[in-house]
Amino acid sequence: MPSEVRIIGLDGVGELRPGDDLVPVILNSLTVSGVSLERGDITVVTHKVVSKAEGRLLDLKDIEPSSFARQWAASYDKDPAQIEVVLREAKRIARMDRGIIIAETHHGFVCANAGVDASNVAGQDCVCLLPLDPDASARRIQEGLKREAGFDIPVIITDSFGRAWRNGVVNVAIGVAGLEPIVDYRGQDDPYGYQMSVTLMAVADELASAAELAMGKVDQRPVALVRGYAYQPGAGNGGQLVMPPERDLFR
């Protein structure tokens, strides 16, 4: 029997507003899409709808940029208020060069602009920040879906990250609930005789990337189900996907 994994991008999520509860929104999108939750399903949610529901938006008019933010923004034709927000969201700067800021967020993620996205909400120049605690956001959704379904539905919250040395961005997991984000195959042999010496697979990142394929360009479907993947249940979290500083050769 060939193994099959299905990625189902859900319709009908609609516009989110600060204070909205994502659980009924996701349940409604399942109904609209004619899809029922099944045992083994994983829910993947783009962080933008999570951030929006959690009110993680800032109006750039309310931001007073520092002189450093002003100077850097002027050098690279950027919005100084937006640069100020990026610096505030950063715990550490990995690179700040040629108009690009690669920063470590307070969660520990290293990504462009410390995860700050430009957005335009109802005609206002806003920026959207990462959720304060993406694992907690994932757990809240997981608990809500479990109440409805009667069984556990792991949740992954995603963002699109650039990568060192590679072009383009890919979806990765920033929040995880209900599954082990890293699966350890060390010590096993594959059927072709290769020793699996370095095989901590970041399956939550692969699930996040897979989900993006059904979310459609520019996140037309911010919620997707992954069905048929034999995940490892567990109390994993998004922090497990961050390389510990003491093992990180690229800090």
Add this chain to the structure above:
Amino acid sequence: MPSEVRIIGLDGVGELRPGDDLVPVILNSLTVSGVSLERGDITVVTHKVVSKAEGRLLDLKDIEPSSFARQWAASYDKDPAQIEVVLREAKRIARMDRGIIIAETHHGFVCANAGVDASNVAGQDCVCLLPLDPDASARRIQEGLKREAGFDIPVIITDSFGRAWRNGVVNVAIGVAGLEPIVDYRGQDDPYGYQMSVTLMAVADELASAAELAMGKVDQRPVALVRGYAYQPGAGNGGQLVMPPERDLFR
């Protein structure tokens, strides 16, 4: 209508030997799996079977390590012959520290051990190298499948790469034929009002990661079909997924 992408991991690929033609092997695995090629399918193949079929194996007994390889191997309890092969496969070393070598391959990929995998072929200590030209390998498979199917089937050849700052490895695309590996959404607005300012999506890498989910742990199914993803046909290649040196902040 929800969008749906299916990832089908094929059975029956079996053991490859140097000189084998992968096209009949893949066609046979389709038959064994009871799956017919359909328009829109993408074939994803783990590089290990490609490398093996192309004879990209070295017996470590035949390798004379340099004194540098010997010294470094001794410091970190590694096989000096294997270190020698890694150095030969490297165009440039990004990091060589704490027993870990992150190197740029002659293709331009930055990855652990310059893509050299330990393997054990019929009791001999061998190493498996990346295909010499993964795009050419992908094109050969694409052409063979097209002859059989009567329509175009894009092909992606994958390897599992570590990432800076993140734990674990994920499948990425190292060879591409028949589709654009990067899709450009710049200038578009998403339905939630976010400006897509930085949205070169590395879809070939996301397809590679998605395929891994159906390949099973330790590559039990080294070939997978992706069905239902509206890829952009094109003459793209794996090199497009490599950050050009002049734009690379992490060289």
